[in-house]
Amino acid sequence: MDQDIKKEKNKRRENKDPVLELSNVKKTIRKKGIIKGIDLSVYAGEVFGFLGPNGAGKTTTLRMIVGLIRMTEGEIKIGGYSVKKDFVKAMENVGCIIENPEMYDYLSGWENLKVLASMERGITKDRIKEMVSLVGLEKRIDDKVYTYSLGMKQRLGIAQALMKRPKLLILDEPTNGLDPSGISEFRHLIRSLAEKENLGVLVSSHILGEMEMLTDRVAIIRQGSIVKVTSVDEIIKEKGITYRLADPLKAKSLIETEFNGQVQIRDDEELVAFVKEEDVPAINQRLFSKGIPLYYVAKNQKSLEDLFLELTAGDEIV
Numbered sequence: 001m002d003q004d005i006k007k008e009k010n011k012r013r014e015n016k017d018p019v020l021e022l023s024n025v026k027k028t029i030r031k032k033g034i035i036k037g038i039d040l041s042v043y044a045g046e047v048f049g050f051l052g053p054n055g056a057g058k059t060t061t062l063r064m065i066v067g068l069i070r071m072t073e074g075e076i077k078i079g080g081y082s083v084k085k086d087f088v089k090a091m092e093n094v095g096c097i098i099e100n101p102e103m104y105d106y107l108s109g110w111e112n113l114k115v116l117a118s119m120e121r122g123i124t125k126d127r128i129k130e131m132v133s134l135v136g137l138e139k140r141i142d143d144k145v146y147t148y149s150l151g152m153k154q155r156l157g158i159a160q161a162l163m164k165r166p167k168l169l170i171l172d173e174p175t176n177g178l179d180p181s182g183i184s185e186f187r188h189l190i191r192s193l194a195e196k197e198n199l200g201v202l203v204s205s206h207i208l209g210e211m212e213m214l215t216d217r218v219a220i221i222r223q224g225s226i227v228k229v230t231s232v233d234e235i236i237k238e239k240g241i242t243y244r245l246a247d248p249l250k251a252k253s254l255i256e257t258e259f260n261g262q263v264q265i266r267d268d269e270e271l272v273a274f275v276k277e278e279d280v281p282a283i284n285q286r287l288f289s290k291g292i293p294l295y296y297v298a299k300n301q302k303s304l305e306d307l308f309l310e311l312t313a314g315d316e317i318v
């Protein structure tokens with residue numbers, strides 16, 4: 001992500017109240033701790049990922065946020081309103097798709113939105129049009145919903161969820177069943193919604209690559225507890241530098257003695273060097289002057305998947 005946008009987002013986070021705030025949220029079912037005291041905050045304009053293996057407690061937490069099940073202990077605030085004390089106001093500030101979005105297949109997309117608008121206060125025809133354009137459904141909005149692809153249904157579901165202008169959008173496993181181009185379109189849609197509508201978006205998923213590209217920050221949940229909250233940028237830390245070259249043995253000795261680096265030889269043409277990034281040009285020059293042909297140099301990055309595996313080691317991972 002662009003550095004300026006990142007700084008801007010951090011500034012926004014520092015200056016603003018969260019659109020969603022969980023404090024010490026617990027859920028006990030038949031004396032078993034399912035959720036063991038979760039704290040987290042989501043801010044306007046950010047896409048926040050909720051990641052965890054099967055059975056970690058993602059859906060239970062999302063269902064507590066939208067009031068489908070009661071929390072045993074703790075506090076949840078949406079747009080500043082307590083889900084316990086100000087339920088209706090809290091719910092006015094959240095749009096969600098937790099299971100499949102509810103819609104009438106035999107009506108058109110437009111008719112579906114009209115039906116919903118008639119049930120809510122203050123939704124104008126202009127707002128419906130605005131939502132249709134925001135989710136990119138203009139061309140097909142008059143077609144019956146049963147002719148829609150899964151991705152189009154999802155767009156309509158998002159339009160429904162956002163009609164009342166909530167501050168927070170919650171999506172549970174939203175890319176399930178989408179093909180790669182659908183996933184990519186979805187990613188662009190969510191990012192642009194977060195920016196244009198200044199929405200906080202909470203997305204749950206176990207699809208790590210997707211989350212890496214979609215979210216600004218992630219919370220990793222394991223056995224009912226959050227084990228880490230971090231920005232995606234922080235995760236993608238250096239994991240050494242890969243060199244493909246003619247003589248790894250000779251290169252290893254040079255890098256270790258002259259640049260105080262650690263080197264692991266991978267095969268007869270590849271090594272990974274743990275050196276300072278600013279030393280790389282000098283290393284390359286020295287390899288050249290020692291007559292070691294260099295084919296390729298690349299910075300290795302730690303992915304969300306690496307981190308997820310480290311933190312959830314031993315759990316079932318899908």
Ligand SMILES: Nc1ncnc2c1ncn2[C@@H]1O[C@H](COP(=O)(O)OP(=O)(O)OP(=O)(O)O)[C@@H](O)[C@H]1O
Binds near residue numbers: 029053056058061206
């Ligand atoms: N009503 C219930 N009674 C007993 N156990 C429950 C109940 N609801 C959830 N659980 C248990 O709580 C744990 C968390 O479930 P949850 O569905 O929140 O996980 P998840 O992270 O959403 O997993 P998945 O990705 O598989 O949906 C699981 O072990 C589940 O079996």
